[in-house]
Amino acid sequence: METSPEPEQSTESILPTATTIDDPVDGVSTYPQFEEAPGLEALSTAATTNMEYMPQLSVHTQSPRSFNTPQHSANNLDFILNPTRPEAHQSSPLVDHSLRSLSRTSTFISDADSVREHEVAFLLRHFGETTGQWMDLFDLGCYFAHHVPILAVSNPLLKYSVCAYAAKQLSRVGGRKAIVGGIVSEQALMELYPNSDKVDWVYISAKYYDRAISLLVEELSKSGGKDFPITPSIDGHFNSPVNIESPQSTPSQSNKRRRLSKPIHRDADETIAAAAILCVYEFLDNALHAWSRHLSGTKSLFDLAEREGMMPLHSPSPSTPGSLSFRTKPSVARRATFWNFARQDFLAAFINEGQTRLNTEDWDLWRAAGLLIDDHGFVISSNKESSYPELQMSMREDMISNALIWLMSKIVNFIATGDSIDNVYPQDRGSPTAVFGINQMTLLERWHELANELDVWYQGLPDTFKPCARLSIVTDGSLPKDSPRTVFPEIWYSIPMCGSTMQSYHFTRILLLTNKPHESTTKRTTVSNRLHSYRSIEMEVRHHSHEICGIALGRPEGSVRIHQVQPLFIAGQCLTETRERKVILDLLKDVEIDLGWATDYRVKQLVKDWNWHETMI
Template identity: 35%
Template sequence: MPGVPSNKACERCKKRHLKCDEARPNCQRCVNAGVECPGYVQTRKFIDQGATIRRRYAPYQEHHPRSGAHKENDVLAANPIQEQMPVDQYGNDLQTITPVTEVHRDEGRDSDASQGAQGTPDASRQGVVQDPQIQTGMAIMPSRPAVNIPNIDQTILNTGFSPAGQELNARNLLENPNLPTSGSSHPSNTPDTDFSQTHRDPSSEMHETSETRNDEEGFSDVFSELMTGTEHEVAFLTRYFSEYLGPWLDLSDSSKFFAVYAPIRALNKYFLKYSMAALAAKHLGKMKGQKPAAGGIFTSPATMEIYPNAAQTDWTLKGANYYYLAFAYMRHSITVSYAAPSSSAILESPIEMVNGYLSQQPGFARMDISDADTFLRDVEGLLATCVILTVYRLLDVPGDDWQTHLAGIESLFDLLLQLHTTSPALPPTFSQGERAAFWNFARQDYLASYSNRIPTHFKHSNLSLWKTAGIRVNELEPPDETLRLTHEDLAANTLTWLMNKMVNFLADYRRSQLAQWTESDEHAQPSTTTWLNLCFEFQSWFEKIPETFRPSLRIERPRDMSNLSEISYLPFPEIFFSLTSCTAAMQHYHFGRLGLLLNRPPDVMSAPGTAFDRLASLREVTKEVDYRCREICGIALSRPHGEVRIYMVPLLFAVGQCLETPETRQVIVDLLRGVEADLGWVTRSTVEKLQEVWSQQS
């Protein structure tokens, strides 16, 4: 098959890693240096050993084919091997130059063709790095030469994945229980990546042929795969998680367990480290490799903030790889205690896995203090991994399908509650990491249940569990000072419990309606007393919240700045809160009141007697519905932080069903689409459902 032509830089510039102007007969650099230009040599490099790379990553490509590939065998890569370099025709010793490997995609070539002969390495191939049309990751050098594209250290392509070159193989972890489960922030023998300047020289740009584009795509693919698990990539993804995704999970946790503590705990827990990398990689795939706008202006970003070819990297595939790595390490770390690994273990959910592990553990009272401390750290790491891997699944799942991914959460925390119970006289208390996991699951639980109008996994009547998580169900109870919760965290978490009660009330109300339609007496209808008690609890919560739950800015009639030629105003206000937890809490508070308002049980005794009384009552309901909808949309229009916006999707769906004018409905659509565009959180199905509802109403 034909080879790939090399760059035409002179031999002296290649050896010195300098930019050559390729002038004839002598390049200008050699003329300026007063030396004889050695001239130009044209060589061709043939493809070799693609099957080696393909076999090494086969477990990950079988179920996740790379986007853009025509068939599974299209991804062919070369396995770099350090060779003895020859002496060129001018007597220059080429031993210090590392050979450059290339990948060429040929749709008509079968898998055996990847074992073709390899051409003799020559220094002229080093000129590839000076072609501005070829992007990052397409050349490998032993040092940091002054070139115009990022330079990748040669060692990044070595098979130095640890432990024993098997760290990144989830299948090996499930089959080999002898691999380690913890270590440093990254294995010491895993190579790092070195980068230099990324500026391109416009004067050297030339027409890019289809062959060059194929070569570039192939090099990017191989580079992307070989970066998996390296120190630089894991650092890049961990920092991305800490800065952008960790706050999603710390909505009502001012101690920032997921953004601050989880990355530190991941230093010696592979399953936690790779779970963060999985979520970060999947989110980057949603964002097309672009990091969300945040922070200030950086003239020189840190190395761990940069990833070469980020926009061309298959982050979805990387996220799947890291997901199964986290799952495999998690499985391996706990199977020693209660089960042997099996090939079907990957089908088990992380929540079910930890459930099985905790069911076999003795209580904290039976452990030594040091053992209990170590065990608690392990439990916190496992719970954090469960939360992160669950969010990984929920990231592109509609709210109607959340419920199945949360199965087992109540039994999980009931087991934890039993482990913490030492004596009836001493109430148990969850640790910081356990509380952080609990409130994440509790928030996802009631939102998932609302979407389906079914009971929550966490029962609001399980008061011992909610108290252990850190709230006061009874106002007469003294606050637990050992928890060190802020007033904002305590109020936000208490509202989560109230929302749980409200959603279960709606589920009971729906079941009673279904029973009436089917003329069945199996389920009693919720009474007006229950509804009134819930309204009273919501009102009591509102009256006792700190002043930080008041908006610091409010514009009643904000001007539509998207159309400056005409003076027009938005149909909703803009409401801004200084604290993110307070923003979310107030939005969900209005959502809870709206849900109760629209689902009041009929009461014959207290119902208005005349037709005019009923009409006046309906007008009052309509007025309050309009007020709650305006408050929810006003908070959304102020563009709060991502951790607020991802959880407002069910709220906007409910509000959208209450709106009638095209103008207000378009605002809801824009808000929902903005969540997916800015944060990668799926809202497409919600918009389609809303539009279907509106078409039926018209």
């Protein structure tokens, strides 16, 4: 059995998080940080200069949108790779010398040592059984875990992106890997890696990341400046009732034949999927700056898809609430990657206290991605009592969960803009800019609109989003006082996706309640009425916080646990009892210990907010 390749240079130096440069300094290769890698930096800069839907506000914001560079066509790959030099269009080749350096064979990586059959098989399987599942929690089709490994066999960019992500996760847990499928007498050889706990997974991860970045730049530049072939095939009309499949439906024979062929847009889909995987690679260890740049780079690719392949073909029909516009149906790969990106986009906006990159007010975009939205902008209910049976309009659990991400993105944008005019005209290009001080009544009206949209979504949930089992808080003294079960309930959902979605719902309710405009200032009222309003909000917030913790204590699967980091963080900001806070810290720290998913930045923030000393944790 082959062992992991050893680096040609000393392993004592810090290994790169990005592309290596083969210009030795004092006999040792120099490894730059991600910020020095020009490929995705150029891609992300292109994205940040093309967010035309966002009004320009006069206040400082953490959202990376304020680059004062000329506007260019998003379909121009020359501009995507060289956005800061508009004159390069006429005077420079497509890829400059710094980008070409990415395609050279690095002294850090030799073809003879770097790619080994067993190593690739081990990492591909680990991705399919573990880390890829984390990306597929809200996708019943499991595109990343089930289909990407198949595509990776013939697509080196996907293969190296997958291997980099899988190896990085192993580096975060000391090479520990759970046995998938329960108790077994003997594991397969490709499930095992010799001396896994002693392998330098950081090096292996950086090795594949280096190759993936090089191939990504090559993929974007090989067309010689021609438009990126991102238009999906028109394989049906989306939102047509006859094309909405039930969980038991069987694809038609024509659809089966279509899957066997290779459409011309498949390479573009795989490139965007690889970019999404590299985004998660950065988020895994809380490399927030690099993660943000990867997201912006990926957004530029989605801009192309939105303009060419995810726009409506016909105008909406106003005849009935469910009579939505027919539109081009994006590929399965495109849709799966879009929703994975949308979720990361929301998280980036929440963590950085900024706004989303995706335009939440573009209903056509979200409808094309699979949401059923009526003519008034509400998510169409998917339970038996509220749906449109005559039109057979309903969504499956994954799209219901994705609809919540759309609503959460709208809410986080509302919070980020504060009392600017953008709250009244959200993401409207024609809205007034640099106007602040909107009266509380106007803000409150907008808040109630968002709360109503969330209510409609919640009231339309099917029974699958209800818990299957719940254990109440133990109060009979049979457990130690510091046991989590004496503080919170335990809640279990048979569908992990639904449990995670409900955690996000309670998280969203807390965000709305704690950011409600001061209703008491919109009209004259008594002090007692104001206090009653505050206490009512506090009680609701406490309930939602306990639900979040109860679901976490039900020990859901790993894919749910990595998505519960932000809900647990917000619950920790709301709860005041020492016992409650210690349970939340333990839950957060265990996620990083068990899965390698970074939570320490949230633990440190909570300890700081609580004015706790390190000895208290």
